[in-house]
Amino acid sequence: MHSSSTKSVRAGGINIAVRVAGTCTKSNAVLLLHGFPDSSKLWDSQVAALAAAGYYVVVPDMPGYGQSDKPSDVSSYSLKHVCSVLCNVLDALGVQAACVVGHNWGAATAWALALQHPQRVSRLVVLSVGHPGVGASAEPRQRAHWWYMLFFTLPGAEAALTANGWALFKQVMGQGCSQQQVQQYISALSQPGALTAALNWYRANTQARHFGQTQPWPVNKQSRVACPVLGVWSSGDTALLEAQMTESAAYVAAGCWRYVRLEGVGHWIPRDAAQQLNELLLAFLREGEACVAPGQGGAAAPRQLSKL
Structure with a gap:
């Protein structure tokens, strides 16, 4: 059994409570990001499984949640600022890059982190929430x-x-x-x-x-994620439709997109499909496929990971 500990990290002018588990090496960090209205506790099952598999797991209470500070100014919660805060957290822990896993607003933050600070994201796993470019031009039914x-x-x-x-x-x-x-x-x-x-x-x-926008985001080097990306959507999600996840493939470099659909699972994938998610994460982390550089064609068609 791998226990976790919680430390307070000063980042971006606020105190962030961060759970860590496992031992940090050069390339074994996994950053888990929760969304509304959760805390780092959402990832309890994943922390145990990933640490047991030899990964260094970093799980912050996002700004405003759990034991982290709750600044009153709205700008403290912009994705740009939160990404800067998370980079400060990684710096404080001696982590150069991590596989970033996000759910809900954590997924939106993970996309932003991969776009704004690509050197800090080695692999990306987004649960429920697709690329912001898809969301900005979503169909009326999704809006x-x-x-x-x-x-x-x-x-x-x-x-x-x-x-x-x-x-x-x-x-x-x-x-x-x-x-x-x-x-x-x-x-x-x-x-x-x-x-x-x-x-x-x-x-x-x-x-x-954004709720009335019909002009789609351009697919270019600034909007395309260059690292391997795994998108996971669950059929029981009542707020997010599948298309906003599958269409994210256009915003990922060729050969880097993977997609898994979980049947009969609700929105809270880390909690409601813990074992399935753990298996997917471990398979994706170990996959080690080389990513084709951006600009060498469009994104690959969505496909399933190999059978576990």
């Missing part, structure tokens, strides 16, 4: 599923979510979470500043104009 993202940006969102014993929050979260899980979220978000911090992720990164 309709994202109504809550715009709602969370409104000034009165906190009051609406917590009214009548958190009734609206329970309604939104109850589709994919047990009552116990929802209550744990409520307990965490009831801490001073926690709910506003969580919503500030949406306020900092969600723009209403």
Whole structure:
């Protein structure tokens, strides 16, 4: 059994609580990034499996969550700033590059990290959330599923979510979470500043104009991820449609895109399909396929990983 420890890292002017497990070597780091409304606890099953397999696992409470600071200014939650914070965290731990795994807002951050700081991302695993270029020009049906993202940006969102014993929050979260899980979220978000911090992720990164945009992002060197990428989507996800993940292939360098669809699994893949995800992560980490350099053709068609 590999135990983990938590340390506080000063990064980007705030304190970030970081769980680490395993021993760091030159190229064995895995960075796990959670989203709304989770904490590093989302990855408990993955931390154990990856550390046991010899990887150095780095799991921060993202800004605004868990034991990390909850700055009041919205700009602290912009993906650009959060990526800078995460680079500071890696520097403090002596990690030059890592396989980055993200879920929900953690996946959006992982995409941004690979685009803005490609030297820090050796491999990329994105759960549920596709490339931002796909999201920006998503079809109307997908944008309709994202109504809550715009709602969370409104000034009165906190009051609406917590009214009548958190009734609206329970309604939104109850589709994919047990009552116990929802209550744990409520307990965490009831801490001073926690709910506003969580919503500030949406306020900092969600723009209403994207919901009516029809002009797609250009596929170019600036938007294309050059490292190996594994996209994982689950058929039980009620907020994110499959197309926004599969169409991400166009934004990944030729030969680098892998795609896996999990049947009968809800949005919270790390928790609800822990064993399946662990097997996928270990297979992808060990795959070691060379990535074709950007600019040598379009992205490969989505395909499954080899049978485990």
